Amino acid sequence: MCSKRAALRFCVYALFCYLPLAQAQSTLVEINQMQVERSDAGVFFSSNLKFELPGLVEDALHKGIPMYFVAEIEVLRDRWYWSDRSVTHQFRYMRLAYQPLTRRWRLNIAPTPIGNSGLGVVLSQNFESLPDALASVQRLSRWRIADAADIEFDGKTHLEFSFQLDVSQLPRPLQIGALGQTDWNLSGSRNLRLTAENPK
Template sequence: MSRVLRWLRLLLTLVALAWLTHTPAQAYEPEILQMGVQRTQEALYLSARLKLEPAAAVEDALLKGVPLYFAWQADVYRQRWYWTDKRVSTALRTLRLAYQPLTRRWRLSLSNDASGVTGAGLQYALHQNFDSLADALAGIGRVSRWKVSDAARLQADDKHRVEWRFRLDLSLLPRPFQIGMSNQPEWDIAVQKVLRVPTQAEPEPHPDGAPDLRPGDELGESVAAEPGR
């Protein structure tokens, strides 16, 4: 009987090890360090800061010269009791990160294109170089007073919300790298949240009291209005 028990324990141990080995890896959701919205007489702004720590496979692809694309999207909705909530504006920004082996620097490019153009059709408005991957990721994972809607699109006495999302956009990767990506959770980098829009507008900050820019803060914004329904 004791021999049977020993074999049974061994079998259970092997089964447990096999289960742990084949347990699929979890998708990576960046940690949110800060987020908030500000409503002024001129516009609605979103500020957010993420902690980005991509998996080794993602970093290895960058070091091999594969550019990666990170996308921010913010949709502003007006609540309607008589119908589905109406999207009043959409803000988009796509950041292209590439490693330059000759200079050993990281180049970050920003596209403000809100027309839905993707891939090679993206037009990059600003470029910035970083000495380290950590600094480049800090710039990618931060938006400061990002304009997501004009104030005129926020109707008085109505409730609004902002649904924002950050992700690694795999659809912009070269075709060979897109094959099988759905089965590799380490490439699934995404986070999304919903924020209430204040009902009252705050005064615009005085120019002398504007916050200091950090790497990535100066990478602008783009807003596209959603057609009325």
């Protein structure tokens, strides 16, 4: 009985030691130069992202398996008596794929999830190399997130931004294989308080 308890204790200890290690190995997206601009045309968000694709993700891309990325913005208005009020909630979906016949990379961008048919795509770009395609994924420039009158820049509103690799859109066998593997965990988030200094 004692030996069983000792073995169980060791397994629990090993599990708790392993979890921080697994989290440390996940790929963090560094979010730099977040800017929010307001003009008569609306409110625009810009930022530069910095990350390197994990080996498994890059290998899958070279084998012709598309990868999906999601950028998400929510603007919230402070409320002391209740949870913060959502002012706007926007998404940008990106599908990156390698085309073996042309040896080119294709990036599709849309405000709604992108299916294999490509329906709903707003922007489509071709690139000669993976670094060029990734540079476009990592650069968010003047993304319109709201009308100018919708957001107040008085210090009582904040913006929450997140970016991640969306494994839910991968083929089913890859989704199952990605479970528990930190190589498939690519994400980052950052907040920004909106004040009078924010608009350009």
